[in-house]
Amino acid sequence: xxxxxxxxxxxxxxxxxxxxxxxxxxxxxxxxxxxxxxxxxxxxxxxxxxxxxxxxxxxxxxxxxxxxxxxxxxxxxxxxxxxxxxxxxxxxxxxxxxxxxxxxxxxxxxxxxxxxxxxxxxxxxxxxxxxxxxxxxxxxxxxxxxxxxxxxxxxxxxxxxxxxxxxxxxxxxxxxxxxxxxxxxxxxxxxxxxxxxxxxxx
Amino acid sequence: xxxxxxxxxxxxxxxxxxxxxxxxxxxxxxxxxxxxxxxxxxxxxxxxxxxxxxxxxxxxxxxxxxxxxxxxxxxxxxxxxxxxxxxxxxxxxxxxxxxxxxxxxxxxxxxxxxxxxxxxxxxxxxxxxxxxxxxxxxxxxxxxxxxxxxxxxxxxxxxxxxxxxxxxxxxxxxxxxxxxxxxxxxxxxxxxxxxxxxxxxx
Numbered sequence: 001x002x003x004x005x006x007x008x009x010x011x012x013x014x015x016x017x018x019x020x021x022x023x024x025x026x027x028x029x030x031x032x033x034x035x036x037x038x039x040x041x042x043x044x045x046x047x048x049x050x051x052x053x054x055x056x057x058x059x060x061x062x063x064x065x066x067x068x069x070x071x072x073x074x075x076x077x078x079x080x081x082x083x084x085x086x087x088x089x090x091x092x093x094x095x096x097x098x099x100x101x102x103x104x105x106x107x108x109x110x111x112x113x114x115x116x117x118x119x120x121x122x123x124x125x126x127x128x129x130x131x132x133x134x135x136x137x138x139x140x141x142x143x144x145x146x147x148x149x150x151x152x153x154x155x156x157x158x159x160x161x162x163x164x165x166x167x168x169x170x171x172x173x174x175x176x177x178x179x180x181x182x183x184x185x186x187x188x189x190x191x192x193x194x195x196x197x198x199x200x201x202x
Numbered sequence: 203x204x205x206x207x208x209x210x211x212x213x214x215x216x217x218x219x220x221x222x223x224x225x226x227x228x229x230x231x232x233x234x235x236x237x238x239x240x241x242x243x244x245x246x247x248x249x250x251x252x253x254x255x256x257x258x259x260x261x262x263x264x265x266x267x268x269x270x271x272x273x274x275x276x277x278x279x280x281x282x283x284x285x286x287x288x289x290x291x292x293x294x295x296x297x298x299x300x301x302x303x304x305x306x307x308x309x310x311x312x313x314x315x316x317x318x319x320x321x322x323x324x325x326x327x328x329x330x331x332x333x334x335x336x337x338x339x340x341x342x343x344x345x346x347x348x349x350x351x352x353x354x355x356x357x358x359x360x361x362x363x364x365x366x367x368x369x370x371x372x373x374x375x376x377x378x379x380x381x382x383x384x385x386x387x388x389x390x391x392x393x394x395x396x397x398x399x400x401x402x403x404x
Contacts, residue, residue, distance in 0.1 A: 011270060011273070012273065014269070014270070014273065015273055015276060015277060015280070018280055018281070019280060022280060022281070025284060025288075026284060026287055029288050029291055030291060033291050033292070033294075037298075040294065044298070101306065102306075126305065126306045126309070133305070
């Protein structure tokens with residue numbers, strides 16, 4: 001037994017030591033730059049929210065709202081209320097889900113009564129270039145503008161100009177399309193319910 | 203482990219002409235075709251590859267006498283992945299817009315054949331000086347080719363270079379040069395020209 005362990009260590013000590021050293025190097029680098037990366041993300045989030053609901057001020061109304069993503073996964077999101085000329089102009093929040101290659105992060109905007117979607121923008125995604133990354137393109141995004149806050153369904157064929165619960169998938173990127181629809185389905189109802197509980201929406 | 207097989211002069215000339223990546227070794231095709239629609243992302247990609255190549259060549263060269271044959275590729279990948287992650291974190295922290303433009307192609311440097319090929323062919327068999335010179339010349343060679351290809355595409359696709367207009371006012375941009383077809387045609391012509399200049403026959 002001892003001989004097996006010694007043999008194992010003799011063969012793999014370099015790999016073990018290197019993995020430890022490189023891990024430390026990455027941990028150090030990450031801790032040094034993570035603050036700046038988060039700051040960049042926050043700046044981008046503010047820009048995206050302003051693009052979705054123009055000429056509005058954003059106030060945090062529901063910090064760290066817990067959303068169940070299914071399969072035991074929970075996520076936290078901050079919900080912002082947009083106000084323009086003293087009137088509520090809608091809500092914005094960050095939403096995430098698993099895409100084809102990596103996590104997809106969206107910023108979703110919903111109207112002031114939380115009945116209709118105002119649109120979404122992609123905060124981050126590493127979807128396949130030429131296929132899944134088309135979730136940022138108008139063909140797909142425009143289908144969500146005006147869509148009801150209800151269970152959305154992904155269809156492979158249909159009229160993408162018809163704004164309803166049916167979302168037409170991007171050809172060749174069904175998994176990425178489905179991921180975006182799932183993100184909407186996970187977040188819309190739960191965020192609405194949390195806002196109702198707080199008395200922010202009816 | 204094999205003794206030194208390259209000279210500093212050989213390493214310098216190799217990367218810049220006789221073994222110039224992309225045009226002679228036909229390595230690193232993925233970023234060459236994907237990020238050369240404009241010069242800025244091409245330059246950033248080239249410098250990122252140069253950084254990773256330099257660091258990985260030095261580390262592999264330092265550990266070359268400790269490498270076991272069955273762990274060789276694993277150690278190369280571990281080393282390369284570490285430095286690619288650092289390059290990715292740097293871009294996300296200090297050049298967030300460029301990081302978004304390059305998207306998944308920065309993490310994909312891990313599977314860039316130039317880096318693993320130089321670790322195998324040069325760094326694992328040569329001392330630190332030769333490995334460092336090889337990395338610098340290969341990295342600069344790769345960057346020059348990427349920037350040259352990107353310059354042709356950007357000028358013809360938009361009439362600008364580094365976003366500065368360089369063509370006459372009535373110039374009609376060739377939109378196709380921004381698309382993959384533009385990358386394939388330009389690269390093909392460049393490969394043909396290099397073969398013509400070097401007298402290479404089929």
